[in-house]
Amino acid sequence: MPQTASRPMKVSYQDLFWIFFKAGMAFGGGLGILAVLEEELVTRFKVVSREDFLTYYGISRIVPSGSMTALAVAFGYRLGGFWGTIIALTAMVVPAFAITVLLTMFYQVLKNTNLLPWLEVSVLPAALALILAAAIKLGKDVFRPSAGFLLAAGAFAAVSFFKWNPALVLLAGGLLGIILFRSSQGEAK
Amino acid sequence: MSLLSFILLIFTFNLLTFGNGPAMIPMLQADLVDHAQVLSIEQLLYAFAIARVTPGQANVYVASIGYFLFGLSGAFLATLAIQLPGYIMLPFMRTYERMRSNAWVGRFTRGLTVASVGLIFAATFSIGIKTxxxxxxxxxxxxxxxxxxxxxxxxxxxxxxxxxxxxxxxxxx
Structure with a gap:
């Protein structure tokens, strides 16, 4: 891809591993992972623009795969080629895999203990705050009176209140974008 | 049930649900618990409870089911089966990178990113209600x-x- 090849490489394989390992340690499912990736790739290392980050996220919701799996492949490939995808995927899944297998090995001992009530008053609400903070940062360009704000609000309502399929909402958003963003702001950089 | 047919089952269910962990539960119950009867309902619920107390992706609990049925190799291959579809992203990404300088694609992409923001808030909202x-x-x-x-x-x-x-x-x- 010529666009990415011209970009200077600012992330080593080692950085890539730790970024995705950290993401794989996040609570809150896919969005918890997304919050870490935003923090590391967009804010800290600045190797992905906010616009590209959101575009890749949008595409990852449309392909028939776990969104974070697809995103790990996308960013891994962009930052480190084929080996980048292996490193990103492996680093991201190792924490969950190791903990899952360990907890399953001790099934007989643990099946009657219940960790969930403790997590419910500690890590889970705290993770929600990280997720919300990341969502606000990602939405920076949208929070002003504009056609974009209406479109984002419409997508929010369609999924939250009318339970529309997210992939279809994204496609509809793209098509509406063609109609709404006729001015120069819609041009790709 | 053989290891191969188990892995194919996980691969298919994961693909059908777009990698959505909770959405796979009823399918797994119908096949592994009710039909093949290789997994108890307690084991399935335990696997799903693990997903809730474990960081990372919500669909990695299939490793727990793989471990119950086939030990470490089952856990490893089940995890591989849910990771592989991620590569479907590459052709989509390539197409986008090739076409992004086109004005129409730029406008479509802008609509897509704006809708993505709405979707991220929708997901945050739904986690918020539960949390x-x-x-x-x-x-x-x-x-x-x-x-x-x-x-x-x-x-x-x-x-x-x-x-x-x-x-x-x-x-x-």
Whole structure:
């Protein structure tokens, strides 16, 4: 891809591993992972623009795969080629895999203990705050009176209140974008 | 049930549900618990409970089911089966990178990113409804938000301290 090849490489394989390992340690499912990736790739290392980050996220919701799996492949490939995808995927899944297998090995001992009530008053609400903070940062360009704000609000309502399929909402958003963003702001950089 | 047919089953269900962990539960129950009867309902529920107390992707609990049925190789191959479809992303990405200079694609992409913001807030909202309930959860949530957004603390530090506060409050109240 010529666009990415011209970009200077600012992330080593080692950085890539730790970024995705950290993401794989996040609570809150896919969005918890997304919050870490935003923090590391967009804010800290600045190797992905906010616009590209959101575009890749949008595409990852449309392909028939776990969104974070697809995103790990996308960013891994962009930052480190084929080996980048292996490193990103492996680093991201190792924490969950190791903990899952360990907890399953001790099934007989643990099946009657219940960790969930403790997590419910500690890590889970705290993770929600990280997720919300990341969502606000990602939405920076949208929070002003504009056609974009209406479109984002419409997508929010369609999924939250009318339970529309997210992939279809994204496609509809793209098509509406063609109609709404006729001015120069819609041009790709 | 052979290891191969189990892996194919996980691969297919994961693909059909777009990698959505909870959505796979009823399918797994119908096939593994009710039909093939190789997994007990307690084991399935335990696997799903693990997903809720484990960080990372919500569909890695299939590793637990793989372990119950075939040991470590089952856990490993089940995890591989849910990771592989991620590569479907590459042709989509290539197409986008090739066409992004086109004005129409640029406008479509802008619509897509804006809708993505709406979707991220929708997902945050749905997690919020499930997560926030008793007062302690609200306190932990707001304290974390204040420390990382207003005071610009390191995220991990904010998360850890607020979590400890939550556990402390739960013990005291």
């Amino acid at each position: 926030l309930g008793e007062p302690v959860t609200w306190i932990v949530f707001i304290v974390t938000l204040l420390t990382i957004v207003l005071l610009k603390w390191n995220q991990m530090l904010g998360l850890l301290l607020a979590s400890l506060l939550g556990i402390l409050l739960k013990l005291l109240l």
